[in-house]
Amino acid sequence: MCYAIPGKVKEIRGKQVLVDYFGEEKKAINEFYDIAVGDYICAQGGFVIKKVKEDEAREVLSAWKELFFELQDIDLRLSRMDLGEGSDKKLRLILDKALENIPLKKDELLYLLDLDSQQSCQLLYKSANFLRQKYHKNSCCIHGIIEISNHCQQQCTYCGISTHNKDLPRYRMTQEEIIETAVEAVERYGFQALVLQSGEDPGYSVDELAITIRKIKEKVPVLICISFGEVGLEGLEKLYHAGARALLMRFETSNPKIFARVHPGQKLETRLEHIHKAASLGYLIMTGALIGLPGQTNEDIINDIYLTKELGAEMYSFGPFLPHPETPLGNLKSPSEEKVLKTLALVRLIDPEVAKILVTTALETLEPTTRKKGLLSGANSLMLNVTPVKYRKLYAIYPNKAYSDELISTQIEEAISLLKSLGRAPTDLGVSKVI
Ligand code: SAM
Numbered sequence: 001m002c003y004a005i006p007g008k009v010k011e012i013r014g015k016q017v018l019v020d021y022f023g024e025e026k027k028a029i030n031e032f033y034d035i036a037v038g039d040y041i042c043a044q045g046g047f048v049i050k051k052v053k054e055d056e057a058r059e060v061l062s063a064w065k066e067l068f069f070e071l072q073d074i075d076l077r078l079s080r081m082d083l084g085e086g087s088d089k090k091l092r093l094i095l096d097k098a099l100e101n102i103p104l105k106k107d108e109l110l111y112l113l114d115l116d117s118q119q120s121c122q123l124l125y126k127s128a129n130f131l132r133q134k135y136h137k138n139s140c141c142i143h144g145i146i147e148i149s150n151h152c153q154q155q156c157t158y159c160g161i162s163t164h165n166k167d168l169p170r171y172r173m174t175q176e177e178i179i180e181t182a183v184e185a186v187e188r189y190g191f192q193a194l195v196l197q198s199g200e201d202p203g204y205s206v207d208e209l210a211i212t213i214r215k216i217k218e219k220v221p222v223l224i225c226i227s228f229g230e231v232g233l234e235g236l237e238k239l240y241h242a243g244a245r246a247l248l249m250r251f252e253t254s255n256p257k258i259f260a261r262v263h264p265g266q267k268l269e270t271r272l273e274h275i276h277k278a279a280s281l282g283y284l285i286m287t288g289a290l291i292g293l294p295g296q297t298n299e300d301i302i303n304d305i306y307l308t309k310e311l312g313a314e315m316y317s318f319g320p321f322l323p324h325p326e327t328p329l330g331n332l333k334s335p336s337e338e339k340v341l342k343t344l345a346l347v348r349l350i351d352p353e354v355a356k357i358l359v360t361t362a363l364e365t366l367e368p369t370t371r372k373k374g375l376l377s378g379a380n381s382l383m384l385n386v387t388p389v390k391y392r393k394l395y396a397i398y399p400n401k402a403y404s405d406e407l408i409s410t411q412i413e414e415a416i417s418l419l420k421s422l423g424r425a426p427t428d429l430g431v432s433k434v435i
Contacts, residue, residue, distance in 0.1 A: 005064050006040040006057035019043060022061075022068055024137070044193045044223035045284045045314065047245055072138050074423025078376070079133035081126055091120055095127045098349045106302060109350070113298045113342055121338060128345035128378030131352040136380050140424040141315070141356055142415060143225065144191040144386040144408075146181050147395040148173045152199025154229065155264045156252075158293070160324035160396045161199045167326065171391050172203050175212050179219065185386045186220040189408050195248055195383065197227035204228075206235040210242035217243035225286065230270060233277045246284035249275055250317055253289050254307040255300045262293060262329070272311075279312050286358075288317035291343050292335030301343055302350075309351045315381060316347045319360030322398035337367040341377045348378030356381045364402040375422055384411045 007019035007026065017030050019041065028043035033051045035041060040057035041048045052060075081099070083092045094108045104112075115121050149172040150161045161168065173181070178196070185191040196213070198204070209231075213224055225246035226239050236247070251271050253259050259268040279285050289304035308316050322334045340363050347357050358381045359374035371382070385392060385403045392404045403411055419426050 005060055005068075006042055006052040008057075009035055009037050009039045009041060012037060017041070017048065022065065042192065042221070045246055047223060049192060049223055050221035068425060071420065071423045071425050074421075075133055075138035076423070078423060079126075079129045081130040083123065083127075088117075088120055088123075091115070091123060095123060098352075099127055099130060101352065104349060106299070109302050109346055110298055112346060112349070113301060113339075115342065121342060124345050125341060125373070125377040128348035129376050131348050132357075132378050132380055135353045136356075138424045139380065140375070140419055140426055141193070141381040142191075142426050143193040143195055143381070143383050144185045144189070145195040145197055145227075145383050146173075146178065146185070147197050147385070147387040147391065148178050149198035149201045149203065150391075150395050151201040151203055152229075153202055154200050154266065156266075157262045157264070157328040158290070158321055158324065160327060160398055162327065164328060165324070165326040165396075168396060169394055171394050172201065173388075173391065175208065175215070177388070178212050179215050181386065181388060182216045182222065183219050185408070186222050189386070189412060191222065191384075191386065193223040193225065193246075194386070195225040195227050195246075197248065198229075200229035206231055206238050210238045213239060213242040213244050225284070230266075230274055233274065236274060236278050236281060236283070240278075240281045240283060244283070246286060246314075247275070247278040248286040248315075248317065249278075250288050250290070251275065251304075251307065251311075253293055253296065253300065254303045255296065258293055258295050258300070261295070275311050284314040285312055286315035286317055287311055287313050288319075288358075290321045291318055291340050292321040292333075294329065294332055302346070305343070305347050305350050308347075309354075314354070315356040315358060316351070317358045317360060318343050318347060319358075319362035320366050322362055322365060324396070324398050334366055337363070337370055337373075340366070341370070341373055344374055344379050345377045358383060361385070361402050362398060365398065365400060368402065372418060372422070375418075375424065380424070382415055384408065384415060 007021045009017050010020050011018040015029050017028050019026050019028055028046050028048050030048040033048055040052040042050050098104055112124055151170050151172055152161045154162055156162045182194055224244045225248050226244045227248035256268050275287055288308050320335050320340050323330050323332045344357055347355055357379040359371050359379045363370055386408050416426055
């Protein structure tokens, strides 16, 4: 649950609070605040991140109320669904099942992933969007990401910041820079959830990262998601105690043979062990896979979605592999936009009620106009780049990365304007940025 607008506490049971948002009830965990029934709070990813004064909350809510219902109406209109009488009877039967929340069999999912006519794909996307609206209403997460270092000791054969890329100038933000960037993202731009990401950089110790996180949490109310790669199980514990509450770590592929081929020296089990450990500690899990790795079949992609669900993911991060010329896989092709959109739609069909689905920057790099299509194919989450502009181009995991130059304010304006046109409520950005 993450509406950036304040909600009113209706009920408290131990650490769990029930919060009312214009009649919609959501649960959140309160770990740090002295809260009573009737108080107003803001929550992110199911965690209370701040208590809000009553007069402040009322002001925000009265400004929001009309817009909130207006947006919901637009969204409802755009997500209406009619399977019609088109020619593909098998497709209609499968989608009918999905729309009634009957789990699809693997051969049915494969049929959907194999679709190639525009008309059939559109029907799949619309069904996914219908399910997104049915279970998640019009909320859309917007997290910020700060890419704190492009140093990496791993040799992933697809990644432009791996050890393969000898010519890339490397940077590592100082603790002060990271804190300053995070505080600005929260106080100036209104972000309520931030991902801190880096390559696997031995230049930061886990203890240093923990201090950085603790200092950010002392300065601003924000949900912190870590994405530093394999920091070790003890490392995960330390970072949790420092205040991190979400982990973004893709397992990249559920196929152990492909995993071994593209990750020399790494093991799929180790990554999965990290994700399991993080879940057991109480982290929100954001995970997923790359679409289009060499040797990957459609069945692999479906297995990737199944694995993400088994891992208890709150957010699904599935994006295209984009070849980087300075890596061993530099001569390969990226998958089609359609393949990625179909995968996002399948995620929605497989995990309709829980999945927050990200439109990744990689997908937007593959096809710049695709954000809208992603949001209309089952997705309900965006990540904006709040890394200082001087570093962004150096975080070159693939070439020509989207949003390498755009000011944060421009990115926010573009995102909000698109979301409003689709009737979506941006749920992780301070409300002043919305109206
Ligand atoms: N070190 C962390 C980790 O291992 O999860 C985070 C950094 S890593 C560079 C972030 C993500 O970039 C990876 O999960 C991977 O899927 C993605 N990535 C790397 N190279 C890519 C490429 N060529 N195309 C698309 N995505 C890529």
